[in-house]
Amino acid sequence: MITEFIGVTSEKVKNVVEKELVRRFADSIGDLHPIYIDEETGKNSRYGKNIAPVTFPRVFRSGEVDGLNLPNKGLIHGEQIYHYNRPLFVGEEVYCYSKIEDYFEKEGSTGKMGFLKMKRYGEDTEGNIIFTEESIIIITETVRRSMNV
C-alpha cells in the first residue's frame, strides 16, 4: 500500500544549478531574460549573480523513495506548489530530497483515484531550505491496478 510510504524521505542528492542548463530551461519556456543568462546583468543586480526561473527545480534530482515504484506512464499531474525563501542562484549547490507527504483515495467517475502528495526540499550547503516543490499526482484506477496497490 502506498499509505505505508507516508512520511518516508529519500536520501539527499547534490545538484548544481548549471549555467547552461538554466539557459536551456529559460529558452524552453520562452523566458531568455538577461537576469538568467547574462553575467553582467547578474553582477549588476541586487543579487550580484544570475538567478534561475521559479520552476527550474523540476530538473533537479532527489533520491528515490525506496520501494515506491511509480509507473512512468499514466500518471496525471494535478497540482504543483512552490515555496521559496529566496531565489535560486546560478552556480550554487543544492541538496535535494523528497518526502511522501500524503496519500489518499477518492471515488471518481472512472473508479477510485489515488492522490499522492510528494514534496521535494532544496537546501543550501549549510542545510538552510531554499525552496520546497510539492507535486500532487493523480493515480487512476487503471494505473493503480497495474501497480497492484
Add this chain to the structure above:
Amino acid sequence: MTHLKELVQGETIKMTLEPVTRMDLIKYSGASGDFNPIHTIDEEAKKAGLPGIIAHGMWTMGNLSKLFTPYYEEGYIQDYSIRFAGMVFLNDVLTLNAQLVEQTDEALHFKVNVTNQHDKEVVKGKVKFTLY
C-alpha cells in the same frame, strides 16, 4: 509599466504566446528531463487515449511565471501554486494572465491563469510576489 508596485488592485498583466509547436515541447522535454512521450510523439499520445500530443503542464506553468521576470529588482516569487485544469494541444494560442488581488507593504498577491483561444482556463493558481 516599469514597476510592479505601480499596479492598482484589480489590474491585470497579460501576454499572448505564439501558437504551441511540437518543437516547444521537444525543447522542454530536453531541458526539463521529462521525456514522457505523450508530449512529443503522436502515436504514444493516441495510445494513451488522447486526441494528440499535449503540452507538459509544467511547460505552461513555466511560461506563466515569465510575466514576473522583468521585476526581479523589486522582489521575487515566494509562493507559486498551480492547478492543472485543462489540456494544451498543438497550435493552441495561450494567454498568460496575472491579476493583482491584494497588496501589502510586504507582498503583492496575484490570481494567475493561462487561457486558450476558446477562453478556457488550462492552468490556474496564485502567486505571492514578496517585495524587498
